[in-house]
Structure formats: structure tokens, C-alpha cells
Amino acid sequence: xxxxxxxxxxxxxxxxxxxxxxxxxxxxxxxxxxxxxxxxxxxxxxxxxxxxxxxxxxxxxxxxxxxxxxxxxxxxxxxxxxxxxxxxxxxxxxxxxxxxxxxxxxxxxxxxxxxxxxxxxxxxxxxxxxxxxxxxxxxxxxxxxxxxxxxxxxxxxxxxxxxxxxxxxxxxxxxxxxxxxxxxxxxxxxxxxxxxxxxxxxxxxxxxxxxxxxxxxxxxxxxxxxxxxxxxxxxxxxxxxxxxxxxxxxxxxxxxxxxxxxxxxxxxxxxxxxxxxxxxxxxxxxxxxxxxxxxxxxxxxxxxxxxxxxxxxxxxxxxxxxxxxxxxxxxxxxxxxxxxxxxxxxxxxxxx
Amino acid sequence: xxxxxxxxxxxxxxxxxxxxxxxxxxxxxxxxxxxxxxxxxxxxxxxxxxxxxxxxxxxxxxxxxxxxxxxxxxxxxxxxxxxxxxxxxxxxxxxxxxxxxxxxxxxxxxxxxxxxxxxxxxxxxxxxxxxxxxxxxxxxxxxxxxxxxxxxxxxxxxxxxxxxxxxxxxxxxxxxxxxxxxxxxxxxxxxxxxxxxxxxxxxxxxxxxxxxxxxxxxxxxxxxxxxxxxxxxxxxxxxxxxxxxxxxxxxxxxxxxxxxxxxxxxxxxxxxxxxxxxxxxxxxxxxxxxxxxxxxxxxxxxxxxxxxxxxxxxxxxxxxxxxxxxxxxxxxxxxxxxxxxxxxxxxxxxxxxxxxxxxxxxxxxxxxxxxxxxxxxxxxxxxxxxxxxxxxxxxxxxxxxxxxxxxxxxx
Numbered sequence: 001x002x003x004x005x006x007x008x009x010x011x012x013x014x015x016x017x018x019x020x021x022x023x024x025x026x027x028x029x030x031x032x033x034x035x036x037x038x039x040x041x042x043x044x045x046x047x048x049x050x051x052x053x054x055x056x057x058x059x060x061x062x063x064x065x066x067x068x069x070x071x072x073x074x075x076x077x078x079x080x081x082x083x084x085x086x087x088x089x090x091x092x093x094x095x096x097x098x099x100x101x102x103x104x105x106x107x108x109x110x111x112x113x114x115x116x117x118x119x120x121x122x123x124x125x126x127x128x129x130x131x132x133x134x135x136x137x138x139x140x141x142x143x144x145x146x147x148x149x150x151x152x153x154x155x156x157x158x159x160x161x162x163x164x165x166x167x168x169x170x171x172x173x174x175x176x177x178x179x180x181x182x183x184x185x186x187x188x189x190x191x192x193x194x195x196x197x198x199x200x201x202x203x204x205x206x207x208x209x210x211x212x213x214x215x216x217x218x219x220x221x222x223x224x225x226x227x228x229x230x231x232x233x234x235x236x237x238x239x240x241x242x243x244x245x246x247x248x249x250x251x252x253x254x255x256x257x258x259x260x261x262x263x264x265x266x267x268x269x270x271x272x273x274x275x276x277x278x279x280x281x282x283x284x285x286x287x288x289x290x291x292x293x294x295x296x297x298x299x300x301x302x303x304x305x306x307x308x309x310x311x312x313x314x315x316x317x318x319x320x321x322x323x324x325x326x327x328x329x330x331x332x333x334x335x336x337x338x339x340x341x342x343x344x345x346x347x348x349x350x351x352x
Numbered sequence: 353x354x355x356x357x358x359x360x361x362x363x364x365x366x367x368x369x370x371x372x373x374x375x376x377x378x379x380x381x382x383x384x385x386x387x388x389x390x391x392x393x394x395x396x397x398x399x400x401x402x403x404x405x406x407x408x409x410x411x412x413x414x415x416x417x418x419x420x421x422x423x424x425x426x427x428x429x430x431x432x433x434x435x436x437x438x439x440x441x442x443x444x445x446x447x448x449x450x451x452x453x454x455x456x457x458x459x460x461x462x463x464x465x466x467x468x469x470x471x472x473x474x475x476x477x478x479x480x481x482x483x484x485x486x487x488x489x490x491x492x493x494x495x496x497x498x499x500x501x502x503x504x505x506x507x508x509x510x511x512x513x514x515x516x517x518x519x520x521x522x523x524x525x526x527x528x529x530x531x532x533x534x535x536x537x538x539x540x541x542x543x544x545x546x547x548x549x550x551x552x553x554x555x556x557x558x559x560x561x562x563x564x565x566x567x568x569x570x571x572x573x574x575x576x577x578x579x580x581x582x583x584x585x586x587x588x589x590x591x592x593x594x595x596x597x598x599x600x601x602x603x604x605x606x607x608x609x610x611x612x613x614x615x616x617x618x619x620x621x622x623x624x625x626x627x628x629x630x631x632x633x634x635x636x637x638x639x640x641x642x643x644x645x646x647x648x649x650x651x652x653x654x655x656x657x658x659x660x661x662x663x664x665x666x667x668x669x670x671x672x673x674x675x676x677x678x679x680x681x682x683x684x685x686x687x688x689x690x691x692x693x694x695x696x697x698x699x700x701x702x703x704x705x706x707x708x709x710x711x712x713x714x715x716x717x718x719x720x721x722x723x724x725x726x727x728x729x730x731x732x733x734x735x736x737x738x739x740x741x742x743x744x745x746x747x748x749x750x751x752x753x754x755x756x757x758x759x760x761x762x763x
Binding site: 040066067071072074076077080081082083084085087088089090092104107108111112116117118119120121122123124125156157159179180181225269272 | 480482513514515517518522524525526531532534536539542543544545546547548549550551552553554560572573576577579580583745746747748751752753
């Protein structure tokens with residue numbers, strides 16, 4: 001489905017501006033800080049400085065220190081305080097500086113935010129959004145490159161989202177902030193400044209040259225749990241999200257395969273209908289993600305496709321992922337599942 | 353070159369064990385009335401002496417002494433006494449019900465009743481407590497929380513407001529200023545600070561009160577809460593209930609040896625008090641002081657309540673295995689109910705006869721509530737909530753995958 005179909009309030013007159021993903025995320029927070037006085041934004045370095053990736057730049061100046069502020073270096077504290085604020089009635093949008101740093105907040109995310117509604121039968125809720133940059137491709141080494149989405153999808157009560165472009169990033173972030181469930185909002189940092197096709201030696205293409213870099217200035221949402229078909233195709237279904245979306249697109253073009261590329265956008269709960277319809281049509285499926293393979297979210301996708309499309313499958317489902325190693329520093333591009341590895345996966349699926 | 357002896361590891365050990373009486377001198381008690389009461393806008397660092405002393409109002413004769421002895425309405429004290437008596441009766445009956453397998457589990461607050469009850473009476477409507485599982489007094493002191501409903505939660509029956517999802521005693525009462533009890537330790541402490549920050553962000557007048565036990569202060573969430581409370585000058589009271597025991601582990605293993613838990617607060621820049629938790633008047637006065645400080649935007653207060661966990665940790669615990677059987681009888685701060693009763697009689701506001709009547713009446717009240725609750729079923733008789741409800745409230749709306757799983761279960 002086309003992304004614009006998901007926009008609930010985008011009108012024909014909405015002015016679009018070229019934005020990077022960083023600007024789009026900032027615009028989403030700006031819109032929500034303006035619309036809802038219960039929205040607050042905090043995290044390490046997000047206040048005066050505006051975030052190490054600049055996503056909150058200017059927001060403190062515009063909305064004041066009591067709504068946009070710096071937090072101590074304590075991920076558990078940031079999320080724990082956000083849960084308490086949620087119980088009060090605020091909507092906290094917090095930043096974990098790198099997804100690699102969320103681990104100290106695990107108890108507050110898994111045992112508290114995710115289950116508060118359930119355990120109190122709705123007496124208290126945690127309508128919080130936890131933003132975290134994820135993924136590699138910036139020479140971040142093993143502590144600034146991880147893609148921990150599967151750790152969140154295994155937790156009942158959480159929503160896990162990962163946009164791949166500025167348009168979706170803004171619409172999904174607004175939807176996440178408005179959502180009454182806790183949302184883990186993973187931002188592929190390699191995509192912050194341009195659509196990355198996996199050819200790391202090529203010059204960066206800015207978002208201003210990509211159709212998905214055109215972003216409406218005001219309020220709109222991209223519905224949670226809705227996938228988008230980035231590229232329609234007939235030969236093969238590619239299930240992917242985040243950093244790997246444009247890599248998959250490049251790999252299909254380079255391999256000359258008419259692949260249908262589905263950008264999940266929301267990893268869990270997910271848009272199973274779009275996935276099943278596509279695989280039933282093409283009969284072939286490749287799952288692509290940057291995270292490590294074993295017990296990765298790809299395993300869940302393979303199982304779901306097998307459960308729902310077994311009799312339509314013409315070949316075994318392929319997985320192309322990061323290796324089951326920590327994300328190395330100097331050998332980053334041997335780790336990253338680039339277009340060559342992805343294309344090889346496509347070819348295996350076509351031959352099977 | 354200096355020759356060193358081999359290093360050895362220090363593992364704190366309580367002075368008392370089964371068959372060996374506890375030497376409670378480690379508590380370093382102050383005499384009633386001897387600790388000063390600073391103004392509520394005092395600097396955090398200026399409370400250093402208060403974090404190592406022990407605020408006490410009631411002496412051994414039941415007299416209220418010193419600067420923390422405030423003009424308190426005897427009617428309020430009688431209400432507090434009745435609530436403590438009710439809590440003790442409630443706990444005793446529920447423990448028996450657990451032994452009868454009507455509920456899976458129970459936790460008493462025997463010996464600690466004064467803390468939650470006197471504290472609750474010092475808060476204002478709209479304030480929010482983030483309790484542990486041993487502050488049932490916060491609910492039992494209130495007239496707007498139905499005891500029958502509380503017992504239905506304990507029995508996990510058809511009227512359990514938490515639909516059988518939570519262990520007994522893990523109540524949730526937003527309308528009564530009582531945050532949902534997690535069961536994971538310490539998580540609520542930083543959440544209380546976040547709630548208080550929210551009140552300040554919104555320019556409200558409400559304050560939060562967070563609770564933790566001595567054992568759980570070793571969790572990171574404790575230190576995090578202190579840091580956040582100090583950094584943002586949050587309107588929060590940070591209560592550390594030091595009942596000396598975390599299951600079988602004495603407070604020295606949590607970091608209490610040779611120091612106090614209140615002292616942690618001073619180190620973090622938070623005004624801190626160490627208070628006799630079995631002294632109803634001291635608990636009320638200190639709580640009032642901290643609430644006034646928070647509500648006046650002077651920031652957080654950490655209060656260590658020194659008390660003693662007179663019962664087992666839970667219905668699954670046997671303290672006879674790790675501490676002297678008669679330890680509570682030797683605890684120098686005594687029994688909070690007996691001490692308040694003694695004071696009320698001393699000031700002529702209570703009598704043995706009234707006490708006996710109140711005891712009888714409260715026993716009848718609790719028994720009647722239990723009977724009514726049990727008429728809606730118990731865990732033993734299988735009158736539970738429908739299993740279909742298991743799938744609700746995971747998300748605000750039921751997602752497709754849970755709808756399918758509910759169908760798979762056939763409910």
C-alpha cells in the first residue's frame with residue numbers, strides 16, 4: 001500500500017518540504033509538543049545541545065526547559081521516570097542515545113512499561129515513546145551499531161517500530177507519541193542523512209533527491225502495524241525494514257529480479273495481511289535484516305510465512321542477515337549484509 | 353618493602369542467629385525528643401546529623417517529647433490506632449486463609465503498621481504513593497477502599513479487580529493514590545520520582561511518595577531515583593523501610609553495616625531523616641515535614657524508617673531458619689500498636705475498655721468482609737475470572753495475533 005494512504009490528516013494542500021530523517025523526526029516532536037501540552041521530551045544531551053544526532057535541536061528553546069530537557073546518564077532512570085510520568089498522564093518521548101545502551105533500562109521496559117496496563121487492568125498505563133538510533137554503517141563498533149529489535153518483539157505489550165525514510169519517520173513518530181501503548185522507536189542511524197543502498201564507497205545521496213524525503217510540514221500519521229510496498233514485483237517477496245530496505249532495492253535491481261519489496265515499518269505488531277498477500281502471489285520469500293541471525297526477527301517472519309503460505313511456496317525461504325558475531329569495527333563491511341550478499345540470497349530463492 | 357598479610361573478604365553477619373540473641377546496639381538509638389527539627393526549607397547537607405540520629409517522639413512511658421511532638425488531634429491518633437489494629441487483624445486472618453489454600457500467597461506487615469498508616473494521614477488527596485508489597489496500611493486506613501474488594505484480589509476470585517493477573521497483595525488503586533505494585537523490586541522508586549517531576553512540569557500541587565525496603569536499596573533504581581530526585585528537585589518523599597531483613601538477608605548485606613540508609617540521601621544532596629518507624633507520632637511528624645517541604649518546592653526528602661519485620665517475609669518463608677525465634681520481643685523499638693495505645697491512654701484519650709471494644713468490632717468487620725469476599729469464590733474453589741480475559745489489556749486494543757491465540761485456546 002502507498003504510504004500516503006495511511007495519512008489520516010494529510011490534505012492535498014499540505015506543503016511538503018525536503019527533510020532529512022533527522023529533520024523529519026524533529027518536526028514530529030515539534031508538531032506534538034505544539035499540539036499536546038502533555039508531551040515532554042528528555043534524554044541525554046537532548047536539551048540545550050539538541051541531541052548528539054541533532055534530532056531535538058531548537059526544541060528546548062521553543063518549548064522551554066520543563067518540556068525538553070537533559071537527563072543524567074541513566075537509561076534505567078530515563079525510562080523509569082517516563083513510566084512514572086505516564087502514570088501521571090504525560091506522554092514522555094525519551095531518547096536512548098544508542099540502542100546499544102538500552103540494556104540498563106531493560107527492567108523498566110520489559111517488566112514495567114510493557115506490563116503496567118495489563119497488571120493494573122488499565123488503572124495505570126505507560127504511553128511512552130522510547131527513541132533509539134540503531135544499526136551500523138558508521139564505524140560505530142560493537143557498542144554503537146546493534147539492531148536489538150528482536151529483544152523487544154519478544155516482549156508482550158510493546159510496539160516496535162523502525163522507519164526507513166523521512167516521510168515514514170515523521171508519520172510513525174507522531175503515531176507512536178499518540179499511541180497509548182509503549183512504543184520502541186528504532187531509528188536506523190545510517191539512514192539519518194540519506195537513503196543508503198549498501199554501496200558504502202559511493203557518495204551519499206541526500207534525502208532531498210529521494211521521493212520519500214518530501215515531508216509534509218504539519219501533522220499527519222503513518223498508521224502503526226501497517227507495512228508499505230516499497231517496490232511492487234512479481235517474482236519474489238522481500239520482507240525487510242530499516243537500513244536494509246534500500247539495500248534490498250539495489251540488490252534486486254542489480255540481480256535483475258522483479259522483487260516485491262515490503263518495508264515492514266512496524267515490526268511488531270505487524271501487518272501480516274500485506275506479507276501473506278505478497279508471498280501467496282510470488283511464491284518466493286527472502287527475509288533481510290541487519291541484526292544477527294539466530295533468534296532474530298527474521299526467524300519469526302520465516303515461521304509466519306511458513307504457517308500462512310506453505311502451500312504457495314515454490315522454494316525454501318531464505319534469510320540474509322548480519323552474522324552471529326558482535327558488530328566489528330574495522331571489518332564493518334564484511335559484517336554488513338550488503339547488496340552482493342542480499343542479491344545472492346535472492347538468487348538462491350529464485351533457483352530453489 | 354612492606355610485607356602484607358593475605359587479604360580476606362568481609363561478609364557482614366548479623367549478631368543474632370537461631371539460638372543466639374541479637375545485639376541490637378548496632379541500631380544506635382537516640383533518646384525520645386533529643387533530635388532537632390529543622391525548618392522545612394533546610395539545606396540538604398545540613399541534615400547530616402539527622403541522617404545518623406533517630407527521630408523519636410514517644411518515650412518508654414508513652415509521653416510525647418521534643419520538637420517533633422506536634423499538636424496532633426487525639427481523634428486522628430485514635431483513627432490511626434484503629435487502622436493499625438485493623439491491619440494486624442486483616443493480616444492475621446489472610447495468613448490463615450492462605451494456609452487454608454484459599455489464596456496462593458500472602459504478605460503481612462506485622463510490626464510495621466505505623467509507617468504506612470501515619471504516613472498516609474500526613475498526605476493530601478491527589479498525592480500518589482508508589483508502594484512495595486508491605487504498605488497495605490496505606491489502603492486499610494482509607495474509608496473509600498472496600499476491604500471486600502481487597503480480599504477478592506487476594507482470593508483471585510470472580511470479583512478480583514485485577515482479573516487474576518497479579519499475585520495476592522499486588523493491589524492497584526489509582527483513585528486512592530496507590531500505584532500498581534510490580535513485584536519486581538525497586539522499579540517503583542524512580543517511577544515515583546518521574547510522577548513527581550510530572551506534577552512539577554504541570555505546575556500542580558500534588559506530591560509523590562515512593563517506597564522501598566532496605567534490601568532493595570542495593571538495586572540501581574534506588575540510586576537512580578536519588579539522582580533524579582536531587583537533579584530535578586522533585587516533589588517526592590523517598591521512604592526506605594529498614595525492617596532489618598530482606599528474606600533471610602540482614603540489612604548489613606544491603607549496605608547498612610556501620611552506616612545508615614538515610615546517609616545515602618545526604619550523599620546525593622537530599623535532605624534525609626532517620627526515624628523510629630514504630631513511633632506513630634514520629635512517623636506522622638516526619639512525614640508531615642517531608643510533605644510540606646516537597647509541596648513548598650524545596651525538593652525531596654529521604655526518610656529511613658527503622659522498624660522490624662516481625663513476621664516471615666511472606667507465606668513461603670520460615671524465619672526460624674535464619675534468626676532468633678523471639679527476636680522481635682527484644683527489638684528495642686517495640687510494637688507500634690502497643691506504643692500508640694500506651695500514649696493515648698496516658699493522655700486520657702483512650703482506655704483498655706475502649707481498646708477491647710475496638711478490637712472486637714474490627715475483628716467482626718474483617719471477618720464479615722472476608723465472608724462476603726469468599727462468597728464470590730476463592731482460588732481453591734475455582735471461581736476464577738474467565739481465561740479469555742488473559743488476552744485483554746496487553747495492548748489497548750486487542751491485536752490480531754492475540755485474537756488468534758485466544759481462538760486457539762478456545763475461549
